[in-house]
Every structure is written in C-alpha cells, then in structure tokens.
Amino acid sequence: MRHRKKGRKLSRTASHRRATLRNMAASLFQHERIETTTAKAKELRPYAERIITLAKRGDLHARRLVAQKIQDRQVLGKLFDELGPRFQERPGGYTRILKLGNRRGDAAEMSLIELVH
Numbered sequence: 001m002r003h004r005k006k007g008r009k010l011s012r013t014a015s016h017r018r019a020t021l022r023n024m025a026a027s028l029f030q031h032e033r034i035e036t037t038t039a040k041a042k043e044l045r046p047y048a049e050r051i052i053t054l055a056k057r058g059d060l061h062a063r064r065l066v067a068q069k070i071q072d073r074q075v076l077g078k079l080f081d082e083l084g085p086r087f088q089e090r091p092g093g094y095t096r097i098l099k100l101g102n103r104r105g106d107a108a109e110m111s112l113i114e115l116v117h
Contacts, residue, residue: 008043021047026075028095029083033114041097041113048113052094055084083115090116 010017020040025048027034036044051069054062058080070076087094093116100110 008039010039010043022069022071025051026070026072028113028115029070029075029079030072033112035100035110035112037103038097038099038109038111041111044113045095045097049092049094051079052083052087053092055079056088058084086117 010020012020021044024034024036024040024044028044028048029051051066054066063076063080066079067076070079096114096116098112098114100112102108103110
C-alpha cells in the first residue's frame, strides 16, 4: 500500500529529482512555457505554484526561501518583479497543463506546461 507516499519518483534518486524540479521550475519562470513529459509536468505544477505564492508575498524572507530553490538570479528577479505582481489578485492556479500527444521516439506522453496570463 502506498499510504502517505505522495509524488512520483520519475526513475530518479531524491537528489536528482530535486535538481530536476529546480531546473524545470527555473526554465518555466524564464520562458513562461516548457514542453516536457506529462508526469514531470504534473510533478512540477505544485512545486512551481508554491514558489509563485511566495513571490506574491514579496518580502525578504519569501525571497530567501525562493532563493534556496531557484539559484538563477535573473529568474529570481523576474519572479519577484514581474510574476509576483502579475498574479497578485489571483488566488491560485497559476499554471496550465496542455497534453500534446506522444513523443515520436519512445511514445512518452508529452505536455506543455505554461503560466496563465
């Protein structure tokens, strides 16, 4: 039984999974949309939404908490200068996942995850 076992392992160790989510979140915030597998997109969504919620707060403590997860200073600046204020009135649901079909090489189900405007 998988009681209290939240999240997908994505065939990675814990540290690799953490690094993957950090990199995907940084790419999502930088480009505002990325194409990835559906499983990775579904794992990324709550991770990214928590970061945006912190960016909406905009205080120093929130910035330091986000800086632990997003090491790229330009992305961090964009989060707090552009994305936080943009989603200020929105109570959640900052991302959208659109299914694209299967990848040609290995038939993995692909999705587009993007920030809602």
